[in-house]
Amino acid sequence: METLTATDKYVDLFEQKRNEISNGDPQFVKEMREEAIASFRQSGFPIRKEERYKYTHLEPVFDGELTFDFNPRDIQFDDNELFRCDVPMLNSNVLTVLNGFFHHPEEAALTELDNGIIYGSLKEAIHRHPGLVEKYLGKIAQTADEPFVALNTAFSQDGVFLYVPKGVQMDKPIQIIHLLLSDKNLMVQHRNLFILEKNATAQVIVCDHTLSQHMFLTNSVTEAYTGENADLDLLRLQNEHNNSCQVTNTWISQDRDSRCQHGTITLHGGIVRNNLRISMEGEGAETNALGLFLTDKMQHVDNYTVIEHNLPRCTSNQYYKGVLDDISTGVFNGKIHVHPDAQKTEAFQTNNNILLTDTARMHTKPRLEIYADDVKCSHGATVGQLDEEALFYLQSRGIPKDESRLMLMDAFTWDVISKIKQSALQDRINDLVGKRLRGELSRCNNCAMHCNE
């Protein structure tokens, strides 16, 4: 008998659980799932040779021993008591997603404000506002040749929905906390959808955490649409334990003159693959993509970005940095794609990395595909050690070597952190990164379970 591939297993799982997964879905969602599973069946998991996934072979992880929840589990826990997120946003709306399902023991699944803002459970939004959701869901993230997006589209049942109507400025940030808590190895696929109409602004902070020691595999999709002259600030803080694997797929579509700032800060996590794809669908759009990762032990963090410059006068800036210790590995693969119509594009990309040991490895690859002639593009990548001369300068003033190294690492990371717009958040992230570099930040810091003790 032929052995089943991981792809076959997921297709099979979908066939078996189709009714449970799509229970209550409107027709358009059902159809989306069918198309997605067909796409997934066709592409399968990326093979080892595939360029996009050259350094991150995910199939074995997806083929591991995992359980799946197709209904929210009835887990009783008090958010406040069990868990305090490391990024307490004063005055933010905190939304919790537990094992992929919107968690709302007390409050409503969907909050609808007088000014038209809607936020809460995506599942609930699909039911209450099918017309609105249908316009965007699955329209930004592609499933063809994107097996992880396809898999998520077929399976995902819930996540966070945010809608900011035309001209409305959100005064409070939304903080989404993705929590993983299970007594078995668990795979989770949640989905977020953020819609900002013309002239709308919003700030979203996403925090990914694990609350128990089991192996977690997350394959998430976030779709965001920024309308004309809208402004989205989206920051993701990844702090899962090192026995977890996380694949994020973030697809952002930017309309004319919109601005987007996207940040990915990776503090912990065993295998992390972040696919970020920003598509300029209107003239004059601007995007800043920040990335910072700190790895040690056997961690592996792979940031894969694609910026699609489809139309004229758009600007993109990417700043990615990594600090790698022990035998950890990192990847940065950044593509800037300037289409023939995209004249007066300004696209800029840097990726700088510090290896703290001889055994840490970093693979960095900028990819520029430029088909317009009147453009300004630049990119630069470095992989190096801490500046010996600077280190000696600090030591020569009486500062111990370890502390000197930390000062240089703080300076290195500050370069990215300083670009986070909100100063309160900037300080908090700086503090967390500092702690991480000093080895003082444990994933368990703020968890009452103290699994390690």
Next chain:
Amino acid sequence: MLEIKDLKVNIEDKEILKGINLSVKPGEVHAIMGPNGSGKSTLASALAGRDYFDITHGKIIYEGKDLLELSPEDRAREGIFLGFQYPVEIPGVSMVNFLRTAINSMRKYRNQDPLPAGDFLKLMREKKQVVEIDSDLTNRSVNEGFSGGEKKKNEIFQMALLEPKLAILDETDSGLDIDALRIVSNGVNKLRSPENATIIITHYQRLLDYIVPDFVHVLYKGRIVKSGDKSLAKELEEHGYEWIKQEVDAEM
């Protein structure tokens, strides 16, 4: 205070210092002069503890201790200060944070409590005057975007804050205009005391009009080939290094 005995240094198998002997006592000012490439900066680095080269022979005794056994930070904490020929720019490390960390790690070494913020700021203001720094260098990153003159002033400013026993100033004068030269040397003179010693490394005699040395040494091809008093500097000013080079090269 400082005793350098037959010090030999290799950089990548090439002998750069070929047996240096030098003795410095408290209160003294020594000038080390010599053409470019003689090994002056290498000597300064060996004293401060840089390790991109190999010390193949010799000893450095500082206040009775084997200096070569000490880490760069401990040398600093024992009172050695190097004013760098090319102060490095350190983006992202603010001057304030840097100086505060430096002062407090010195204090810790002496079992003193960290300096309270208010006292630290007062000290900074006071010492800034020594080198007539009026701009707010302190909020900028270490040496980043500083002009040549600002970098050199910044070295003396740090020296004023850290109050070393033995200061080694490596071409602190190079690239300075007359005004900056006066300010820098005034700063150095103010910090002189009978307990402290200074080694001034310079290419030109100019600086020695402002900071009068007790001894002048000429370093050439990794050796001290001539020592004398300040009149030796005058002689070099008038006749250049050629006559020394010829003398030495003839002997070899």
